Amino acid sequence: MSVTAPQGFEAAGVAVGLKSTGKPDVAVVVNRGPLKVAAAVFTSNRAKANPILWSQQVMHDGTVEAIVLNSGGANCFTGPFGFQTTHQTAEKAAELLEVSAGDILVCSTGLIGTGDEVFRSKVLEGTERGIAELSAEGGEAASLAIMTTDSVPKTSVHDGDGWKIGGMAKGAGMLAPGLATMLVVLTTDAVLAVDEADAHLRSATRVSFDRLDSDGCMSTNDQVSLLVSGASGVTPDPDAFRRALIEVCTDLAVQLQSDAEGASHDITIEVRGAATEDDAVEVGRSVARNNLFKAAIFGNDPNWGRVLAAIGTTGAAFDPYDVDVWMNGVRVCTAGGPDRPREEVDLTPRATSVLIDLRVGAESATIFTNDLTHDYVHENSAYSS
Structure with missing residues (x-):
């Protein structure tokens, strides 16, 4: 079930034509709480896509209600139009979920430098349809929707002592530190404060995703997000949670490595x-x-x-x-x-x-x-x- 394995999360993946293959291309992951805690790390590339610029603003207070992700277009170097598209995506999700747009993360992946009214309308349509199809069984569909040149979806789940961590990732090229060209969503039903979530995430990415260096090329759209629902009611041992998160992140990083474009070793x-x-x-x-x-x-x-x-x-x-x-x-x-x-x-x-x-x-x-x-x-x- 990927990101919906922990309690308190729903997800969906839908196809709206962003990909020529007709496969799912918009994913939505929603945190139903009771906690709405989040942490995120972003590409260190100075050239950042519009969703990164938006999501960095969202993360200032460590509160996130949902994340909307699209494949089939990076929405990078698309000017004010592209940032407006990201903003409208967050506003659409917020309207349908009855939350603040400032609590919606947005991620995009695909070709850089392309974006028009058709792209925008499809992303907004996918956001609306995805929210309509949210379910606790939607994690696998979401993991399919974020794929680009990936040949297989990447998911991982860890069962802790009364709590769980779930994760999904995409990435098959431009894999280099500063997160590799990846979108990763991690979820947990453990009880964590914002500073704890941030510290755990940075510890985990430092020895997993930041150690993946497939081709030395750094992307503009990298984002790894951790959403915390607290739905288990269990406050984990900090060391045990950190080890588990490192395990999940390393598992996903190795899956990305194994699916790297054209690789034979x-x-x-x-x-x-x-x-x-x-x-x-x-x-x-x-x-x-x-x-x-x-x-x-x-x-x-x-x-x-x-x-x-x-x-x-x-x-x-x-x-x-x-x-x-x-x-x-x-x-x-x-x-x-x-x-x-x-x-x-x-x-x-x-x-x-x-x-x-x-x-x-x-x-x-x-x-x-x-x-x-x-x-x-x-x-x-x-x-x-």
Whole structure:
């Protein structure tokens, strides 16, 4: 049931023609309470879509009644008309739900730079129809409606001690930190205050969505929202809730990684032995964004020299001639030199692991990425066609 697994939530997904496929393209998620607490994190891209600009204003008081999401159009770089479209979407939802428009989050995903009266009318129609079809069983339909180039919906549910967390996500390209090109809605029926919800969400996204770096490209529309209904009446142990939220976010992030456009390998880069966690992240990301490394993995070539060359561009503390590297469990490099023969590394499975030991400290981090394939280039060369 995705976002409607926790108590206090209803959702819907409807098709209004924003997608040429005729598939669902507008989703609505409503928090029936009793709490209307929310937290959100947004893209760090300076170029922000109109729904992001609107939703950032909504989040000033930490109160959210509902969220409206559309696929089939990013509503980004569409000028005052685009912001008015977002505003009217919130007003339409508020009117039908009998709440304030200032408590309605709006999200959009799709092609940048397109938007007209037809787009606006379809989004408003989808908002109206979605609210009319709200139900406690509507979570799956909502998860389908937010898909763009995704091949499958992404959902996750965690059962806590008398409370639940539900989540849905979309994203298959432009996956890079600052949230990757994703829309994520998380829901919980636990009892949380605004500051608690915000702290938990930021802790979870920091080690999950912000560690997903599929292609190094940052979107304009990224948003991860957490809605809190408190309908269970249970105040969770803070550590237990934080761990559960990290689990759900990581599950969704890995699902996004596995559905990345054109990818043939899902690459998990673990960096350990770092002086600081930031160093570990920087080193892992340098490999994840190295096109020569990614091309090598696509070709099933365990070219560990590209790993060392990539990490050597960072400012992290380590001696490049005292680094160990494993690929799919085989130590191919030790102390900056060759170890086991490359022929021992099997890179034919989709799941690929790279372990880098910097041997200078006790900190670690994991980055999730993919290989660079012909299919990725083809799909993105014709994205707006």
